[in-house]
Amino acid sequence: xxxxxxxxxxxxxxxxxxxxxxxxxxxxxxxxxxxxxxxxxxxxxxxxxxxxxxxxxxxxxxxxxxxxxxxxxxxxxxxxxxxxxxxxxxxxxxxxxxxxxxxxxxxxxxxxxxxxxxxxxxxxxxxxxxxxxxxxxxxxxxxxxxxxxxxxxxxxxxxxxxxxxxxxxxxxxxxxxxxxxxxxxxxxxxxxxxxxxxxxxxxxxxxxxxxxxxxxxxxxxxxxxxxxxxxxxxxxxxxxxxxxxxxxxxxxxxxxxxxxxxxxxxxxxxxxxxxxxxxxxxxxxxxxxxxxxxxxxxxxxxxxxxxxxxxxxxxxxxxxxxxxxxxxxxxxxxxxxxxxxxxxxxxxxxxxxxxxxxxxxxxxxxxxxxxxxxxxxxxxxxxxxxxxxxxxxxxxxxxxxxxxxxxxxxxxxxxxxxxxxxxxxxxxxxxxxxxxxxxxxxxxxxxxxxxxxxxxxxxxxxxxxxxxxxxxxxxxxxxxxxxxxxxxxxxxxxxxxxxxxxxxxxxxxxxxxxxxxxxxxxxxxxxxxxxxxxxxxxxxxxxxxxxxxxxxxxxxxxxxxxxxxxxxxxxxxxxxxxxxxxxxxxxxxxxxxxxxxxxxxxxxxxxxxxxxxxxxxxxxxxxxxxxxxxxxxxxxxxxxxxxxxxxxxxxxxxxxxxxxxxxxxxxxxxxxxxxxxxxxxxxxxxxxxxxxxxxxxxxxxxxxxxxxxxxxxxxxxxxxxxxxxxxxxxxxxxxxxxxxxxxxxxxxxxxxxxxxxxxxxxxxxxxxxxxxxxxxxxxxxxxxxxxxxxxxxxxxxxxxxxxxxxxxxxxxxxxxxxxxxxxxxxxxxxxxxxxxxxxx
Numbered sequence: 001x002x003x004x005x006x007x008x009x010x011x012x013x014x015x016x017x018x019x020x021x022x023x024x025x026x027x028x029x030x031x032x033x034x035x036x037x038x039x040x041x042x043x044x045x046x047x048x049x050x051x052x053x054x055x056x057x058x059x060x061x062x063x064x065x066x067x068x069x070x071x072x073x074x075x076x077x078x079x080x081x082x083x084x085x086x087x088x089x090x091x092x093x094x095x096x097x098x099x100x101x102x103x104x105x106x107x108x109x110x111x112x113x114x115x116x117x118x119x120x121x122x123x124x125x126x127x128x129x130x131x132x133x134x135x136x137x138x139x140x141x142x143x144x145x146x147x148x149x150x151x152x153x154x155x156x157x158x159x160x161x162x163x164x165x166x167x168x169x170x171x172x173x174x175x176x177x178x179x180x181x182x183x184x185x186x187x188x189x190x191x192x193x194x195x196x197x198x199x200x201x202x203x204x205x206x207x208x209x210x211x212x213x214x215x216x217x218x219x220x221x222x223x224x225x226x227x228x229x230x231x232x233x234x235x236x237x238x239x240x241x242x243x244x245x246x247x248x249x250x251x252x253x254x255x256x257x258x259x260x261x262x263x264x265x266x267x268x269x270x271x272x273x274x275x276x277x278x279x280x281x282x283x284x285x286x287x288x289x290x291x292x293x294x295x296x297x298x299x300x301x302x303x304x305x306x307x308x309x310x311x312x313x314x315x316x317x318x319x320x321x322x323x324x325x326x327x328x329x330x331x332x333x334x335x336x337x338x339x340x341x342x343x344x345x346x347x348x349x350x351x352x353x354x355x356x357x358x359x360x361x362x363x364x365x366x367x368x369x370x371x372x373x374x375x376x377x378x379x380x381x382x383x384x385x386x387x388x389x390x391x392x393x394x395x396x397x398x399x400x401x402x403x404x405x406x407x408x409x410x411x412x413x414x415x416x417x418x419x420x421x422x423x424x425x426x427x428x429x430x431x432x433x434x435x436x437x438x439x440x441x442x443x444x445x446x447x448x449x450x451x452x453x454x455x456x457x458x459x460x461x462x463x464x465x466x467x468x469x470x471x472x473x474x475x476x477x478x479x480x481x482x483x484x485x486x487x488x489x490x491x492x493x494x495x496x497x498x499x500x501x502x503x504x505x506x507x508x509x510x511x512x513x514x515x516x517x518x519x520x521x522x523x524x525x526x527x528x529x530x531x532x533x534x535x536x537x538x539x540x541x542x543x544x545x546x547x548x549x550x551x552x553x554x555x556x557x558x559x560x561x562x563x564x565x566x567x568x569x570x571x572x573x574x575x576x577x578x579x580x581x582x583x584x585x586x587x588x589x590x591x592x593x594x595x596x597x598x599x600x601x602x603x604x605x606x607x608x609x610x611x612x613x614x615x616x617x618x619x620x621x622x623x624x625x626x627x628x629x630x631x632x633x634x635x636x637x638x639x640x641x642x643x644x645x646x647x648x649x650x651x652x653x654x655x656x657x658x659x660x661x662x663x664x665x666x667x668x669x670x671x672x673x674x675x676x677x678x679x680x681x682x683x684x685x686x687x688x689x690x691x692x693x694x695x696x697x698x699x700x701x702x703x704x705x706x707x708x709x710x711x712x713x714x715x716x717x718x719x720x721x722x723x724x725x726x727x728x729x730x731x732x733x734x735x736x737x738x739x740x741x742x743x744x745x746x747x748x749x750x751x752x753x754x755x756x757x758x759x760x761x762x763x764x765x766x767x768x769x770x771x772x773x774x775x776x777x778x779x780x781x782x783x784x785x786x787x788x789x790x791x792x793x794x795x796x797x798x799x800x801x802x803x804x805x806x807x808x809x810x811x812x813x814x815x816x817x818x819x820x821x822x823x824x825x826x827x828x829x830x831x832x833x834x835x836x837x838x839x840x
Contacts, residue, residue, distance in 0.1 A: 279585030503559030
């Protein structure tokens with residue numbers, strides 16, 4: 001009996017400990033799931049029962065912060081501090097509490113105490129959570145980030161893989177340095193162990209915010225499924241909604257945050273931003289003051305507002321907010337790198353590049369700064385071309401060949417588009433053309449691997465891929481598109497929705513050249529008739545998270561149709577008045593209602609306009625095709641079988657033509673190919689019927705028919721380089737020099753770096769007695785390592801002998817240096833020498 005009682009008595013403390021452990025785990029689960037009231041109640045009860053477990057105090061303080069009771073958290077922290085032994089993770093929480101209450105000096109002091117304690121104890125005397133906290137303190141005091149990552153966070157992850165704080169600290173460090181791939185790795189590893197932790201899902205969402213919105217939204221859904229009140233996830237969702245111009249949705253999300261924590265700083269910053277975007281400066285100021293209420297010198301508030309303004313292409317206003325942020329904290333790195341980007345995008349390169357260099361020298365782990373510093377070194381080798389109105393920077397090899405063509409097109413675009421829209425530019429426009437796609441991405445977005453963009457305009461600065469970096473692309477169409485942005489962004493002071501900005505640019509492409517821009521195709525037709533259009537009020541969001549590349553292209557196309565509809569029904573002057581209203585800060589929907597129609601009516605009429613366009617597209621085509629997925633279960637009918645019931649089937653005619661071509665039945669292939677062109681004359685996609693029919697004619701030796709078919713394709717396509725090149729060759733054979741010029745110029749708009757085309761253009765201009773243009777062509781050709789440089793120099797000498805005999809002599813000597821027995825060159829040299837003597 002006595003031994004039994006003794007056993008029970010011995011077990012009591014352990015059972016009590018088990019109960020406490022179980023209770024605190026339940027409370028942590030309540031905190032993770034957003035049940036903050038229950039969590040606070042349980043924590044208070046545990047502390048009242050004289051529990052000496054510091055974990056309850058930490059949880060209590062974190063929950064007070066989560067619900068915005070910052071002053072209570074401060075009082076409680078200082079009381080606990082007087083009673084409990086030093087724990088570094090507790091001190092790190094205290095640092096956060098002091099900052100939330102505006103006690104910056106005390107927050108800084110507590111970091112110093114943490115470092116002193118860490119030095120005294122050494123890492124071997126600390127547990128995993130405290131080592132992580134010490135690493136975070138070192139980062140805040142300016143320690144080298146990579147060292148902290150390796151020595152503190154990675155070491156703990158390897159040694160104690162169940163330490164959740166280590167994953168969060170490592171992931172957050174990577175995010176802060178814009179190392180999104182590494183951050184994603186940390187949070188994905190963490191989720192294998194902590195899948196019920198909303199912080200991990202949120203971290204993963206942040207890692208994919210810039211690269212994959214679909215993955216980001218799935219991660220946010222997972223976080224909010226666990227904790228519907230998770231403030232960080234709701235903030236990221238609101239930020240996404242702001243990007244998509246879903247301002248109503250963003251307001252509702254921010255209200256959800258403030259329903260739990262009415263003092264949440266970032267939410268007030270975003271509410272200030274929304275008021276600013278609504279042209280409501282009083283509310284914007286009030287919300288900013290709310291954000292700064294507890295910490296008046298918090299640099300994050302103005303940084304967040306400015307960053308989002310810059311993402312809306314309002315770089316001057318964004319830069320002003322970053323400067324406000326840096327007044328609070330001159331070393332606040334997020335504001336410094338954002339300001340550097342703003343300055344570069346505004347065209348203030350000297351200040352921008354210097355700031356980038358300063359950031360890199362103080363923080364070599366900042367991936368964005370590292371990328372930009374390397375880019376600046378590379379761009380130092382670029383060649384700069386200037387006119388009174390433009391500054392163009394390109395790689396020297398490309399600038400020598402077509403830099404003058406870039407300047408000429410920009411001057412032409414300025415004359416046409418500025419005149420059309422009534423804009424007077426106040427300073428030169430900078431255009432930077434990159435022959436490396438990664439360099440373009442770094443200059444444009446700060447990070448590589450941003451694919452899918454041909455060019456970007458910031459207002460007075462255009463960045464774009466050169467033809468070498470992104471093939472095939474019509475660089476002239478792209479440059480015209482981007483300069484259209486220069487016009488509209490300057491007219492509106494960068495205050496315009498993306499759909500309208502892109503819509504005008506695509507529309508103006510098609511106005512300049514019917515082969516440029518976006519046009520109806522079978523997939524767009526299907527999407528329209530299947531009801532996949534995005535309402536005008538939400539159209540900008542279609543650019544943010546398109547499920548496929550086709551959906552992104554469709555967003556451009558739908559936007560251009562919206563602009564076409566507005567101009568067709570209400571006139572260009574109405575569009576210009578709408579742009580003027582946007583410059584005053586009016587929301588687009590209000591401007592549309594004021595000058596066009598109510599949004600609901602406008603959207604309804606626009607939808608009917610687009611549907612009619614889709615229904616009129618290749619109306620005789622039979623778009624039905626066999627179920628391709630059924631091929632695994634049943635026999636798909638042959639093209640000829642399908643044609644018996646569907647004589648106008650696009651699918652069957654195409655497959656039948658390809659089948660005949662594979663069989664070498666060239667004559668028979670003409671019938672389905674001609675029928676395809678008749679049914680759908682604007683089919684210029686890959687393996688279009690024009691190219692196939694041209695090949696048929698070529699195989700049959702029907703050169704004249706081949707020429708006619710390719711000419712039809714060339715009149716419809718902006719980038720059919722194979723057709724352009726073949727037409728040049730055929731035109732040279734026919735000595736049709738005007739067609740050589742026409743198709744040679746078409747080719748150069750896609751690929752200006754092919755020497756053969758420049759040579760043929762030179763011959764054409766010579767024959768047409770356009771000597772200045774011929775000289776330009778041959779001079780460009782010399783930069784492309786021609787097969788016969790002596791011939792090129794000789795031709796230049798012939799063209800220059802009357803107007804510039806010295807240059808002619810130079811070229812004829814170069815011709816003889818390459819070909820010493822070049823008799824015609826010797827004869828020309830003697831002629832030049834004789835003429836020179838006569839002039840003396």
